Amino acid sequence: xxxxxxxxxxxxxxxxxxxxxxxxxxxxxxxxxxxxxxxxxxxxxxxxxxxxxxxxxxxxxxxxxxxxxxxxxxxxxxxxxxxxx
Numbered sequence: 674x675x676x677x678x679x680x681x682x683x684x685x686x687x688x689x690x691x692x693x694x695x696x697x698x699x700x701x702x703x704x705x706x707x708x709x710x711x712x713x714x715x716x717x718x719x720x721x722x723x724x725x726x727x728x729x730x731x732x733x734x735x736x737x738x739x740x741x742x743x744x745x746x747x748x749x750x751x752x753x754x755x756x757x758x
Contacts, residue, residue: 676688676695676698676699676705677695677698677740677743680698680704680705680735680738680740681740681743681744683732683735683736684732684735685704685705685706685721685728685731685732685735686698686699686704686705686706687705687706687707687708687714687717687718688705688706688707688708689707689708689709689710690707690708690709698738700734702717702731703731703734704731704734704735704738705731
């Protein structure tokens with residue numbers, strides 16, 4: 674949920690390769706980072722801090738993502754439709 678919220682706000686994210694479904698939302702170095710282990714966490718954020726252009730590029734890539742399926746209003750509508758069936 675936190676990963677999705679960050680993406681909806683245009684913020685790059687970090688996820689672990691083998692944990693949870695958020696991995697399917699992340700393209701490594703395009704809109705965030707896919708990490709193998711906790712010790713990998715520092716490097717990508719340090720790179721973004723040292724290169725604002727990379728941060729802007731990821732932000733731009735995130736804005737181009739179609740996250741409409743995850744929009745709270747759309748989710749609510751889908752749930753209401755299921756209940757009313």
